[in-house]
Amino acid sequence: MSQNSIELRGVTRIYRRGGQDLRVLDELDLTMAGSTFYALMGPSGSGKTTLLNLVGGLDRADAGEVLVGGEDLTGLSDTELARWRADHVGFVFQGFNLLPVLTARENVELPLLLLPLGRRQRREQAERALEMVDLGDRMDHKPRELSGGQEQRVAIARAIATDPEVILADEPTGDLDRDTADAVLLLLQRLNRELGKTILMVTHDPQAAGYADRVIHLDKGKLGRIDDNRATAGRS
Amino acid sequence: MALVPLRYNLRSLWVRSSSTLLTVCAIGATVAVLAGMLSLQQGFVTLFAERGRTDIAVFLRKGATSEGESGLTREQCAILTKEVAEVQKGDGDRPLASAELFLAVRRKKADGGETNVSLRGVEPLTFAIHGDDVGIVEGRNFQPGSDELILGEGLRARFPDLRVGETMQINVVPFKIVGIFAAKGGYRSEVWGDLDRLGEALQRPVRSRVIARVPEGTDLAAIQTRFADDLRVQPKVLTEAEYLTSQTQRLSLTFGILGGFLAFIMGIAAVFTGTNAMLAAISSRTHEIGILKALGFRPFAIFLAFQFEALLLGLLGGVLGCLAVLPLQGVETGTMNQTFSEVTFAFRTTPAVMLNAVAFAAVLGLIGGAGPARRAAKMMPTTALRRG
Numbered sequence: 296m297s298q299n300s301i302e303l304r305g306v307t308r309i310y311r312r313g314g315q316d317l318r319v320l321d322e323l324d325l326t327m328a329g330s331t332f333y334a335l336m337g338p339s340g341s342g343k344t345t346l347l348n349l350v351g352g353l354d355r356a357d358a359g360e361v362l363v364g365g366e367d368l369t370g371l372s373d374t375e376l377a378r379w380r381a382d383h384v385g386f387v388f389q390g391f392n393l394l395p396v397l398t399a400r401e402n403v404e405l406p407l408l409l410l411p412l413g414r415r416q417r418r419e420q421a422e423r424a425l426e427m428v429d430l431g432d433r434m435d436h437k438p439r440e441l442s443g444g445q446e447q448r449v450a451i452a453r454a455i456a457t458d459p460e461v462i463l464a465d466e467p468t469g470d471l472d473r474d475t476a477d478a479v480l481l482l483l484q485r486l487n488r489e490l491g492k493t494i495l496m497v498t499h500d501p502q503a504a505g506y507a508d509r510v511i512h513l514d515k516g517k518l519g520r521i522d523d524n525r526a527t528a529g530r531s
Numbered sequence: 532m533a534l535v536p537l538r539y540n541l542r543s544l545w546v547r548s549s550s551t552l553l554t555v556c557a558i559g560a561t562v563a564v565l566a567g568m569l570s571l572q573q574g575f576v577t578l579f580a581e582r583g584r585t586d587i588a589v590f591l592r593k594g595a596t597s598e599g600e601s602g603l604t605r606e607q608c609a610i611l612t613k614e615v616a617e618v619q620k621g622d623g624d625r626p627l628a629s630a631e632l633f634l635a636v637r638r639k640k641a642d643g644g645e646t647n648v649s650l651r652g653v654e655p656l657t658f659a660i661h662g663d664d665v666g667i668v669e670g671r672n673f674q675p676g677s678d679e680l681i682l683g684e685g686l687r688a689r690f691p692d693l694r695v696g697e698t699m700q701i702n703v704v705p706f707k708i709v710g711i712f713a714a715k716g717g718y719r720s721e722v723w724g725d726l727d728r729l730g731e732a733l734q735r736p737v738r739s740r741v742i743a744r745v746p747e748g749t750d751l752a753a754i755q756t757r758f759a760d761d762l763r764v765q766p767k768v769l770t771e772a773e774y775l776t777s778q779t780q781r782l783s784l785t786f787g788i789l790g791g792f793l794a795f796i797m798g799i800a801a802v803f804t805g806t807n808a809m810l811a812a813i814s815s816r817t818h819e820i821g822i823l824k825a826l827g828f829r830p831f832a833i834f835l836a837f838q839f840e841a842l843l844l845g846l847l848g849g850v851l852g853c854l855a856v857l858p859l860q861g862v863e864t865g866t867m868n869q870t871f872s873e874v875t876f877a878f879r880t881t882p883a884v885m886l887n888a889v890a891f892a893a894v895l896g897l898i899g900g901a902g903p904a905r906r907a908a909k910m911m912p913t914t915a916l917r918r919g
Binding site: 348351353354373374377378379380381382386388390392393394395396397401405406408409453 | 533539542545822823825826828912
């Protein structure tokens with residue numbers, strides 16, 4: 296198994312709401328190759344975000360195994376999971392999820408605080424990540440001083456600052472207009488192609504899914520079909 | 532363990548400035564009450580403690596707890612002034628010992644109402660015993676054997692009718708006020724005059740106590756034991772420092788208990804305010820907690836981050852409370868001491884008082900913040916992110 300591959304074996308996740316069990320993921324088996332850009336699609340309630348949270352170590356499966364880069368997340372404690380997240384995963388969310396009181400640079404530095412780095416090294420790494428997303432001139436701006444697209448690029452810079460093997464994106468273009476969304480998607484595509492990051496992106500938007508190498512369809516907690524965009528002519 | 536950067540907490544407090552200010556004010560008010568009571572207690576304790584000397588022995592009637600309760604006949608006083616070998620000698624080889632008469636009389640205060648004023652009949656040797664601790668600052672000293680009085684400077688502001696040149700009626704005898712004296716401690720709130728003349732005017736044939744200069748470290752218990760079987764007089768002997776400390780204990784304890792009680796009641800309210808402020812902060816920042824946890828910050832780091840904010844609120848409240856009390860520094864007030872006479876003393880907001888008050892505020896902040904911080908630490912990242 297490659298260092299940044301993702302594997303789910305018989306994963307079940309049940310939410311208990313209003314006294315009833317809601318089986319969000321139902322004995323799901325799925326293998327995702329490393330250094331590949333995946334889009335995860337499906338109707339609301341199909342379990343997309345739940346799957347993303349399980350792969351990111353933000354949530355725990357009720358049954359089955361979640362392996363990322365060969366490491367089984369199901370056996371890790373909360374503290375070990377927190378440490379694992381800091382080392383191996385970068386998150387990009389729909390609402391950008393930047394801390395409003397910190398500048399772009401400080402936001403990007405946040406995950407770097409979890410690594411054994413000196414202050415200067417941290418700063419340099421954060422600046423490098425921001426330059427990679429073309430925000431070298433906005434480092435000292437707070438989120439409210441940036442446009443939506445710029446905020447999402449800061450979030451991407453934060454996600455790649457620690458050089459994780461896997462980037463998880465939950466509707467990263469949901470709050471953006473078409474042009475800005477395209478720019479963000481191109482950026483994610485570049486991170487996959489140039490840096491070899493494994494990207495798993497939840498989206499409702501077929502156009503956004505078109506940027507991925509493969510599109511996984513979920514339905515009612517079960518795996519549907521998997522489309523291979525690379526085989527499709529006219530792919531951007 | 533990586534900690535959440537402090538600037539995140541500092542800026543968050545700044546962004547929520549209204550809520551921060553309200554919480555700081557609530558804690559500040561509580562701290563001001565505590566610091567005020569501690570300052571009063573400190574002023575009261577210092578008033579007596581700074582005067583208390585260990586080279587002056589105080590002889591009281593056996594069993595008496597204060598000079599107001601004590602009574603010694605002239606003969607007993609003569610025995611104590613002449614027959615105690617440990618007493619040091621002054622000019623003309625006379626023992627540095629003198630009898631004193633103490634009584635409280637009612638007087639009107641400047642702000643209305645009445646209170647007791649301490650009258651002390653003293654002998655010329657009293658001044659030699661006290662040395663530089665007692666000195667005339669206005670007018671002159673009274674003439675021995677005359678109907679003259681001198682006033683402690685602490686009484687001036689509280690009794691406007693007591694001035695140099697005025698007359699003070701004691702029973703039917705008019706005494707002329709001829710001077711003002713400065714002294715440390717409780718003596719500065721007293722009126723002094725000739726022992727025999729005051730005794731006569733007050734129709735008090737007995738004396739209250741004898742004071743004497745003794746070398747430092749004199750075994751006063753040994754003197755007391757020596758007189759234990761003496762049928763003429765069986766005194767209680769203690770140093771002036773011990774005597775004054777015993778006189779302040781009860782009131783000092785009262786100040787402490789009162790301050791503690793008020794601080795406790797107000798502290799509960801302040802803790803609730805702190806808890807409420809932190810709950811509001813956490814509620815409005817649930818999403819941010821989710822982000823921090825998703826990034827990999829551990830639950831304990833989140834707990835510490837919010838406890839730091841609570842601590843900061845407490846410390847700011849503590850500083851505000853101390854600042855509120857500082858203008859009272861040196862302001863004089865008065866109260867009854869254990870001999871039921873008026874003593875004046877000042878608020879003393881010492882560094883120790885401020886340190887205690889700020890520490891108290893910090894504890895209030897930490898207690899108030901603990902619950903909400905724990906709640907923040909225990910949040911599941913997915914739940915916290917969803918609530919954004």
